[in-house]
Amino acid sequence: PSVMVSASEADEEKPLPFGTLFVHGKRFDAFHVRFRDISRGGMRLVTPHSAEQYALESTRQYDECYGLAFAQQLKNKDIPEGGSKAVNLIDTIGLSDSGKNFVMRKCVKAFTDTILDLIVEDDIVDLYGQKEVLYLGPDEQVIPEDIEWIVKRAAVRGYGTPAAFMSSKPRAGINHKEYGVTSEGVNVYLDVAIRHVLGLNPSEDSFTVKMTGGPDGDVAGNEMKILFREYGDNVKIIGVADHSGCAEDPTGLNREELLRLVHDGLSIANFDGSKLSHDGVVHTCDTPDGVKARNSMHNRLEADAFLPCGGRPNTIDITNYQHFLKPDGTPSSPLIVEGANLFVTAEARQALFDDAGVVIVKDSSANKGGVITSSYEICAAMLLSEDEFFASKEQIVDEVLDKLRELAYMEANMLFREFENFGGSLPKVSQIISECINVATDALTAQLATLTKQDREALLPLFRQHLPKTLADLSFDHVHERVPDQYIQSAISSCLASKMVYKEGTKFIGAQPKEKLAAIALKYIEKEKEIALLKEALADADMPEDKKQTIVDLLEAGGARTSLGVY
Template identity: 35%
Template sequence: MNQLSSRLGRNISLLYCIPQNKFQNLFAAGRLRLQETIYGHCAWVFVQHFLNRLGSEYASLVSALDSNNSAHAEILSNVKRRLRTETFTSAYILEIMGQYPDLIRSLYSSFAETHFHGRISSEESSPTTPVGVLGDKSLKDLISRTVNNEHEQLVMDAFRTFNNSVLKTNFFTLTKVALSFRLDPSFLPAIEYPQPLFGIFLVISSEARGFHLRFRDISRGGVRIVKSRNRDAFSINARRMFDENYGLANTQQTKNKDIPEGGSMGAILLDPQQQDKGSVAFEKYIDSIIDLLLPPVTPGIKDPIVDLYGKQEILFMGPDDNTTELVDWATEHARKRGAPWWKSFFTGKSPKLGGIPHDHYGMTTISIREYVSGIYRKLKLEPATVRKMQTGGPDGDLGSNEILLSNEKYTSIVDSAGVLVDPNGINREELLRLAKERVMISEFDISKLSKDGYRILVEETDATLPTAEVVANGMTFRNTFHLRRTGLTDVFVPCGGRPESIDLLSCSKLIENGKSLIRYIVEGADLFITQDAKLRLEQAGCILFKDASANKGGATSSSLEVLASLSFDDAGFLKHMCVGKDGVAPAFYKAYVKEVQEMIKCNARLEFEAIWRENAQTGVARSVLSETLGIAITKLDGELRNMGLWYNEPLRRSVLRDALPKLLLDKIGLESIIDRVPDSYLRAIFGSYLASRFVYEFGTLTSPSAFFDL
């Protein structure tokens, strides 16, 4: 009876997670058992994303191009996207799988033997089918003998890749809301993914599928929800999902060069018919990942899992597209589930939970301003005379804070509502009003424009400018304004806009007679300009700083928020870092925010000076040096971690005293911080601080071995 009850409970649990799987017809026909069909469904999702189908053409192209050249890397990325043709659609993969239920049974048997068998009680029977358990080599031979062609073998062999890469899963726990798998990323081909990942989580629910990727054990990055307008858009999003997730995590890795966390990123792709279920999908994604991070504490409800990884894992996440309003729930949920790291699980949470909101305190903008101000300082420019264009208007985080903190002469602003232009300078007081109220330029009082100024909204047609030019379509005018040769822009600070808004083709509109029409660009918005376009603009004389350097202030703020969460015990955290119900922030919180802002300025200034110096010495483009610095810091950091320096206690304590915020040291003490903060995190602080300070001071051309000669 106990066996039957347990088996029934597990089947109900699986049905709750995936009530409609792609192999129900085989279950109805008696060809597969329930757990086998849901296993097959999960493998089908895996195969869609990881079937290696680029072929020899891509390998030849990789060998011909220099993957260390950022422009070449971008070309390879674009070609890879094109080479992933429709040959293996999700429907075609499913069709192949459906032909071989006996193979699915054998593959499931191997999966269950690893992740279930041996962990159940003696009176409970195995959930596997009566198929003999085969080893990987035998499965490979069986597939080769059974399938009819190369395509079918490629698909069914991907099942083996799935089985071999799963390090732990909640598939066999009695209670769960979604299925989660911790994957060993070593199966990813290095030719396609040259920067190796540290870990992959795959989550599959009835509403969505999701990934969480990280490049180091200690990593931090956002989690976004991806929506699709229709089924065609979903298919495109699904094909691009993993590669875009990988690219964003890699960008975060570069951005995090001088903080302890490496780069990570999470993405949740809603199924076509579940576009209104973002919150539910997010909650299931978080809960199922927590299943793999926490040891079971309630036998019969949260059962032990087979952990082939065998080490403690802590993830640090933050808000991104469509998840900003959900991070408080994630924090509270981790707390309810007894996670000791609930305080640091998510950054971007509300101040009542100890969060430091980037937008409220302008954390990202503070970093951007250091680069803009650095240019003015180096070139001895008077900011009030510099004519400025900005995309991303006064209603957004970066746009509003850039307006509030800047002191240039704004001549044009582009936002979702349209375009606002005044060659004589946009009225400062009115612009500040919009920024403080967080409203778009559609709210601007146009009576405060000069006779040469104008505003064109996206819904307008056949509008006449003061120059007598007729704007036929306001939407088109808005979308292309940043490429117009207005002669009104000295500095351009993108604070919003679509990725790749300036590419190699369109950037030619900003170059005349071999010279850039815009002298200075500080890329506040992520990926606004493609790397090859950046290089072309720099060749034409533009002084350009890219996103991974300029907008890293938010990442620094999040890192220091995590550190405070780890350093305080629960009582101290609630007292000193959580804003009360009356909305009054503790004195420590206010002071800590100011120290965070100063550390952001310091890190940005150090990197700015290093890039400026190396560009002057070598002539290497600044957008390339941004990546070169990141690679040099990451490499030296890795070497330092493998050395015995950490075990030199006087050095370790000295470095930590320099690296840790003074307020935390004064309030908590170094000994308590060392006791509370995980050793791996302290090692990351130690390595990243030493490596970044060395590279910023001595440059990328100095051999890392010189570090040990100091």
């Protein structure tokens, strides 16, 4: 990594990656960047249309890969895998569609084989000297054919857990769009944010939403379904914009018509105009005025919340963020929950907060449901055969959804608690939370390697608690046979780190010396066990129930931390 980022350049804003792989092949160059020994992230294929565009993409390829991997590292805070990304720049200039497809598939195979050369083969110069455990996922232009080939190739090449090497497998995977995993998390953050920012109870009070991303999209389409499922007539979606155009209605777009488009996989341009109120309108992108209306909808319409669930990265940036404000300087929406990645740039987020008080739930928090789901898919692929997983798939998926909602609620509540107590912008608080969990995870992983096998076994229940119950019940007796030791240690570390940070807050973690953080965390889990025993003993105590509950609440709120004697 220091070849690409020197030690002098590396700092808290741009930390040095754990590892960087570069692959050069016929018609392609590829980078894989990871921020932890065990990491997971998508592989995207970049195919510029011209020589000039190819040259431009080439100059920024590493920076793009680094930035995506770092964003993934922040998002992966709740799971055993650190963040990684692969960007494969492929020369398909001048090729026919069939020729382009052929070259892309060949380059995926060549890149995969080279990665497997480096992490599987014994007859290479290995200065690292340890087994490497990498996991890939699909990103832009990766197709099901690639996914199936990669898994089969990993098995042929002798990778230890080939079914886990690539996520989103057709049969043994958890399809993000089918189950709406990203949107389930987005809606949790929206719910908590509405209560804190708008002072409304969305289960009882009416509120309005505008969205980018169409009914045929993964995040936007599923979010529409979830909004109506959770809030019924209380929610009014007053505007939706996607690649085809936009539909607007100040009284709320017709629920049944939106759900029809979601069900049929149709874009917003297919919205039936007869379902609009007198003031509603549908604009399509086959006219200049339609394009203009679509491109400005997210700025023009006034709504309680804006959900960017699709659209181009950097749509709102430092040069145009003021278009999101009304003439009096107040925002067209006081709340933004980022279902899509990078719709608003970091500079624009800060400017919207500074100039107009816009509260923004950052993408690395709001849409983390997808990476949590992919992580559980990796666990399932290691612990169960494909047939075993498929036999219990629906139950496991239901439990995965419960887990990701729980993790989303934990972070969302902490986000607003720290935001309201300590100030600063919400995106900055989000990043601090991620960094605190990651620092604690890394410290614990290093510490676990020094413990005896018996001491590590005592911590294994943390990993089991992390897993969906059905998956754990079916397979945990075989965890050491099927899961690499490195992964188990990383899972224990991430579980304990996130538990402690979400419970005690970032100020507590930040106040501890880094060299003592792991020891404090291990003591913390012991104190939690003591508190649990005290609560059990309290159940039999002869005192009024309200007094018992008060003591229980106090023990849960700060018992473990107080008994540590560390502040």
